[in-house]
Amino acid sequence: MLSSMNIESIKKDFPFFAEHPRFAYLDSAATSQTPQAVLDAMQEYYTSFRSNIHRGLYQMGEEASERYENARASVARFVGAQPEEIIFTSGATASSNMLVRMLEESKRTDLFPAQKGPTFFKEEDEIVTTVMEHHASLIPLQELAKRKGSALKLIPLTETQMLDYAAAESLITEKTTIVACVLASNVTGSVNDVRRLADIAHARGALMIVDATEAVGHIAVDVNTLGADFLYFSGHKMLGPTGIGVLYARKDLLENMNPSIFGGGIVEKVSEESSTWTTSPKRFEAGTPNIAGAIGLGAAVEYLETIGTETIHAHTRELTVYALEKLGQIPGMHIFAAVAETNAGIVSFTVDGIHPHDLAQIAGKEHVALRAGHHCAALYMRALGVPATARASFYLYNTTSDIDALVEAIKKAQAIFAK
């Protein structure tokens, strides 16, 4: 865990906390704060070497290209991938949507050597995902299933509100072509055994997609350890800027896949009728990318590496333990969170007699940032049996005093509503 002295020095790296020293920011699962190093890296691009990448035959153009590619290499290293397996997108939602379309555009034989057929998706193909998914993961798959007339099956929860891996064994069959699962839930922080699902998927000849949006930068993530064929995440939840995200795709798959977004920078030859594609990952980054964003994300990764995700996770686990204990002592409290050991640092809760929106509003007045609502995980909320929750999420710059402030804010809300 990070010591309180370390946290004080970490906080100094974030201009937001100099501006708002009393603010208990417990909403990093929505978006994290930005360290000065990330701001500096982006500022340097805009002030010192702004130019477009892969084109400029002058020094600044080369510098921009080099920094952009360095960022790709940093991100790849951070998740145990190779640089050519990393595609920059505008965020996890864009990654998820683009991936589904890329799969649709690709030849089935390129992805499944044993199986025949010209296109990736056939009506009889089945998709298996979970009730824990964020809408960014779920809805593109739902739409794919609707377009193709395929079945979309959902892995349910057990009585202890964990993913039902036994059910997954029977839901994932030889007909399954895609299995998709969230690595860390944005509602309960639950870190799922994605490897277990990946092994089942691969044994049945299916591809494994992992939504690692709440996980990367919060817990150790390695695409090979997870058995992920595809994995995606956003930069802004891991200290990077908004508007940048990543799609990882296994190299041998990516090399044979077709783009789904077309334009400049992705072509090899262009004729009147059609075009051929350049090598991956450039094939999947049509148009001028978010250069500053990528450079900022690279700087975020380098910043996180100086502290270490293992250390960060140990810290947020400690905060989760503390929060579960302190919140658990409040009368009328209902907690929706994975046990600290398998929690990425997110705790949802409801309080009897107070709607989550009212709770979050009063907390806000008390300088405690929470999130309230269904957290874009409607199926999960239904499975948990609540329409909405309030959510506190922890990151490297949080301390136990932030949680103390949260507890006081909840008591204040209870006092207002008890009157």
Add this chain to the structure above:
Amino acid sequence: MDEELYKENILDHYRNPHNKDALDVYDVRGGGVNQTCGDELEFFVKFDEEGKVAQATFLGSGCAISQAGASMLTDKVKGMTLSELKLLAPGDIYSMLGIHISPGRANCALLSYRALSDGLKHHE
């Protein structure tokens, strides 16, 4: 002051909502969903023989703002004609609540109004 949003009359309506019930016989019935939290609300209206609102009720659960708003709206619309109902606007709801509604809570404040508007759209 800090608790301005949660004034006593808002909390009163929240704790003891007026006309929180379904109508078996109604002229207008509409629903609304608060997209931020998934809260759902139904609004019912029954006119008398003169064409004025005789009964207005709502069903649903939600935050203090949406529930108090719905409760107050059932009182407010009583005696109104169909055309008067159609002339209601978000501004009327904000004045009725009498508190400052931040943009983040607009969906909560307007949930019952949207349910009523939905019903009016399907009426006739």
